[in-house]
Amino acid sequence: MSTLPVIAAVDGSDDGQRALEWALAAARRRQAPLRVVHVRQYAPWGQPDVLVAGPPDPTDDHVLEQVRTHLAGRADLPTTEYVALEGAPGAVLPELGSTAQLLVLGSRGRGGFVGLLLGSNGMAAARDADCPVVVVPRPGRQVPDAPPVEPGPRVVVGLHVDSPDDATVAFAFEEAALRAARVQVVAAYTWPDPTWAVPGDFAPATLDQDAVEGETRNLADGFVAPHRERHPDLQVDLHVPPGHAAGHLVAASKDAELLVVGRHRRRLLAPARMIGSVTQAVLLHAASPVAVVPPTATEE
DSSP states (O other): OOOSOEEEEOOSSHHHHHHHHHHHHHHHHHTOOEEEEEEESSOGGGSTTOOOSSOOOTTOOHHHHHHHHHHTTOTTOOOEEEEEEESOHHHHHHHGGGGOSEEEEESOOTTOOTTOSSOHHHHHHHHHOSSOEEEEOOTTOOOTTOOOOOSSOEEEEEOOTTSOOHHHHHHHHHHHHHHTOEEEEEOOBOSSOOEEOSTTOEEOOOSOHHHHHHHHHHHHHHHHHHHHHHOTTSOEEEEOOBSOHHHHHHHHTTTOSEEEEEOOOOOSSOOSOOOOHHHHHHHHHOSSOEEEEOOOTTTO
């Protein structure tokens, strides 16, 4: 197992508390240390109109003290470090990814606008961190039209056969192995296929849907095959539905242990890191925790 820590971002909110519990369980499964981080955005010494002798004692943090009290006496508590940092969380949190195997935070924290499904800090971390980022949603999210699934622990992963991401699928299989869960691969294909005819008009689709579905399944099977070989004990379910991937992934998130999606690779004409529309949709609407996996350095 990696010796890099699992980082839990806390801020004293219920969302941060849920992130802490998720990160604690992840650290136990990975036999990794746990690092609890609180980023103080509005520290007095950081305000230009306040005269102070220097930065405060980093151990003087009431949020971290609350966490220490909350975790005191827990059985099988991994090696735990408490870190107080200063700065804008949206900038500081992504930087922590370079020294972590996993960064976990809640969907929203203190100071977030009422009604937002995902705070700016979570979006920034998912977009910019160098390690996988897990966003833990608030309980009670409703998922309409969720199809019936076989009971038992399940890790869902989105696969785009036109641009497959090995790092994302590998993370999903490894997480499923840690949880003794099955893997549900969702490889959606666009249908009907919009064929451009004249400006403002679309010609009817001429492709055979069965052929498109069969080709998508063959491509997905081929890409998943090496991961099956590395994890022969895992049950793998391949789902190849027509339509937009985001809707199918959100529906599959109901009662799932984790939903795994990738982050956009950098492009020649778009070199900045980006979150694609599918990833953004599942972060906003999935009922389960969502892991956003960055591409490997060679892929990016």
